[in-house]
Amino acid sequence: MTEFIPPGTRWFDLPSPFPMKRGGALHGARIAYETWGALDATASNAILIVTGLSPDAHAASNAGDPEPGWWEAMLGPGKPIDTDRWFVLCVNSLGSCKGSTGPASTNPDTGQTYRLDFPELSVEDGADAAAAVVRGLGIERLACVIGNSMGGMTALALLQRHPGIARSHVNISGAARALPFSIAIRSLQREAIRLDPNWNNGDYDDATYPESGMRMARKLGVITYRSALEWDGRFGRVRLESDRRDDDAFGLEFEVESYLEGHARRFVRRFDPNCYLYLSRSMDWFDAGEHCHGDVLHGLASIRIDRALSIGVRTDILFPLQQQEEIAEGLRAGGCDAAFLALESPQGHDAFLVDIERFGPAVRRFLQAL
Template identity: 80%
Template sequence: MTEFIPPGSRFVDLPSPFPMKRGGELHGARMAYETWGELDAAGDNAILILTGLSPDAHAASSPADPTPGWWEAMLGPGKPIDTDRWHVICVNTLGSCKGSTGPASPLPDGSGPYRLEFPPLSVEDCADAAAHVVRALGIGQLACVIGNSMGGMVALAFLQRHPGLARHHVNISGAARALPFSIAIRSLQREAIRLDPSWNGGRYDDATYPESGMRMARKLGVITYRSALEWDGRFGRVRLESDRAGEDPFGLEFEVESYLEAHARRFVRRFDPNCYLYLSRAMDWFDIGDYCAGRCGDSHTDTLAALASIPLGKALVIGVQTDILFPLQQQEEIAAGLAQGGTDARFLPLESPQGHDAFLVDFARFGPAVGGFLDTLRTPRTAGARIDA
């Protein structure tokens, strides 16, 4: 399967070997990233963006790649993440197929792609790889790390495993641990891919791509990324025009079905199925409460204790009331745990009707929230055990 690397990507080599949390190691691995804005003389205005499962490092347009990025409305001169003020780095997640080493990448010996020979991937591996990029770029401490969705998980692991590498944090629709509903959805997505005969135990190519499995996985994901409120308001029970309906008596009949089909078809040939499987499972495995020394008694208490151990100045934790995939109580838990440890943490529930994907589309709400928080940050010149704002 082919990797899909944005033309503006730059690369940092990971240490060789690069040990993985659940065993195994990578050799000759790399991370893809893009940057915007200038690092100031003190080197203390850097922001790191960690993405969801499918986005690449191309968060916004740049001279190297003028095409719009996936967060174009949020990032750039005069925008909420103002690149006239901030030096912004966005990394493509380890395990992806968008430039960073993953199952679709060639093996070190050049014999073919890793496929299922890629070691088990964890959120912690993604965090460690991102931390290496930051240090390789000569940045001693980030002003802020911003994590969206899966990137919110990676950000928490990053902060827990690399204390002091960031002063502040914005967590958007993230989670400190995977909940049963989300695990169940992702399990069905993985099953749809694996049951497609063309998946063939991970041994497919462009000619034998498991398109049906990926289409079903993507459709199921899109359904959970938005809310029932939006589906109803956007599509209602509108039927397709008769000349647009297929001849299959059980085929597409409603506008919402046509939308899901078109959305899935745009995605399936632009993402590697094995990478999808690895990243999806990494989210299911993640539980920051595993880092509660000696275990604290129950999962919620463990989670709060692990979050409280993270040294931060300020944090903004944003959730969406209509999010069913990463429900609001997960962001409230993150804010409560960080505050328990002394962080000036603010929990902001938004009323967007657009569910989990609201941060990708509802810029009228997310722009002022993120931009307003960043405007409150000032740059400390000294660092202590607890980082002050």
């Protein structure tokens, strides 16, 4: 598996051994990260960004890498997350294949790729790793932790497990626990990968790679990342200009099919299948009410922060709006000044990546008030 690590990436060595929530420990593990802006004299202007499943740490261009990042329009001088004021840190998730230690990394105990020998991964492990980076950079308390999608789960775990690590929180299209629909979709994605003969119980290489399984998994994901309204508006029932080949009776016929195929093919060789399996399952396992007899509101109320903003999108079917409302409600029960914002974006779950006209002002207003 070829790793795709941005040139501006830096690494933080995690404590060794690094204990994992569900058992086992990592030795010689590291977390990939990037930074923007300058830390002030009291280290009180730091913002941590924790990401969804697939992004790397390159959220925006910087001195180490001038290429645009996955949140370029949101982060930088004068932008909603203004690096003229804030020191911003973005970490790549533990378990990923974008620089942080994960199943695609070398196990120092054997000299071989971890593959399925990697310990069971939880969202909480990613939160503990992010906390280690924050502390290791000399930051005692973050001004804010911002989490998108899976990162919203990681941020909540971070705040639960490391009291006092942040003064405020922005949760964007996140959740305090996985709902059955989301679990079902991710289960099908994982099944598509595992049923590909080339997956071979995790033992594959670039020559025998589970490409079909990854394509199907990615297509399923992309379908849920956008809304039916978005799909209809972009593609309608427009057919491809070229006729179907006679030897492919059920081949691509509509433009939406071609879009999904192209999107999937660009992704499959840029993300390790085993890492995908581990990270996907970690989201299904996460429950902020786990230590409160399954009472998620009680679990959220145990978090102690000053202010929070929970943002959701009405067209999001993967992390539906009631989950962001639940986060705000639970945080308020713990004494936090927590606001809930429902946006009308048609783009569904991925709106925070593309609908900056709606998300940008909301995040800017919140951070300016800190």
